[in-house]
Amino acid sequence: MRAFLAVVPPLEVVESLESFLEPRRDALAAGGDWRWTRSEHLHLTLAFLPELEEWREEQLVADGEGWAARHTPVALALGGAGAFPSPGAARVLWAGVDELGREGTLASWAKGLRGVANHAGGRVDATRFSPHVTLARARGRPRPAGPVVQALDTLRTPAWVADEVALVASHLGQGPGGTPRYEVRHGWRLGGPAQP
Template identity: 65%
Template sequence: MRAFIAVLPPEEVVESLESFLAPRRTAIDAIDPWRWTRPEHLHLTLAFIPDLEEWREEPLIESGMAFAARQDPLTLSLAGAGAFPDPGAARILWAAVEGEEQKSTLAAWAKGFRALASRAGARVDGTRFSPHVTVARSGGRPRAAGHLVQSLDTLHTGSWVADEVHLIASHLGEGPRRTPRYEIRHTWGFTGRS
């Protein structure tokens, strides 16, 4: 199965992000349409596993439980925006994670979960980790997006406590308008007790 491990922002943060994006999305799409991320798909990916064989899922879940038990919850917020690979030739628009300590902790979580998935025998995407929440995709060709990043750069959500991480299966083409359908397969809680 196609899967990823991610932090999901709570409903109030998703609503705040959607309120911020709605007028900008309307203005942007009038000139240059993008494929905007559905609210229920907003997430912060720690590890992408393009093909997680089902028999490898249980060992990953078990080792993830031990790892998660050693992690403290983390207070997060989103502030600012950016584009991949860069604003001059963008394929993805994203909301940034605020705070260097938060980014460092998320990078450690990503490294840990990627290592656990790899030890479980899954092939893990090795792209350099950059904490973000994807808000839109170009739908194909790269586009100049400096003006879009500027229009999104005033974003600032309220904070939330990230105290759990999810293993999510992505079923391509099974959602509305042939978008993916996400299925939470497991949730690891961060207790910091071990």
């Protein structure tokens, strides 16, 4: 199973982001260079597991519950924008994530959750952690994105308290138009028991 551990923004934050993106997305849609992330797919990945054998999921759930019980929520907001690997040749457009009052918490969570997934026997992607929410992906080759990033850089959403981490399965090609279909398999409430 292809999966990830993530923070999913609440509905009011997603609605704020969509309200911000809608007129800009329409203005920037010339040529169809970008495939924009559907609102129900917006998330902040803490650990990506390109391969998790399903029989290991039970151990991951138990270990994740223990991890969550030892951690407390953090206030977050989305703000600013950027591009990977660079605005000159972008494959991904992203929104930045501001940690309000506890800088470094998300990096600590990512490191800890990668350890949890490894302990459970999952294969974890070792890409350097950079907190962001993917807004769009380039169609085909990398694209120049300087003007797009400028248009998105004034983004600011309401703050929210991230008090849960989700284990999400990604079923490639099963969503609309051949996009992935995401399935939340488990949720761990920080400082509390797992939420099915």
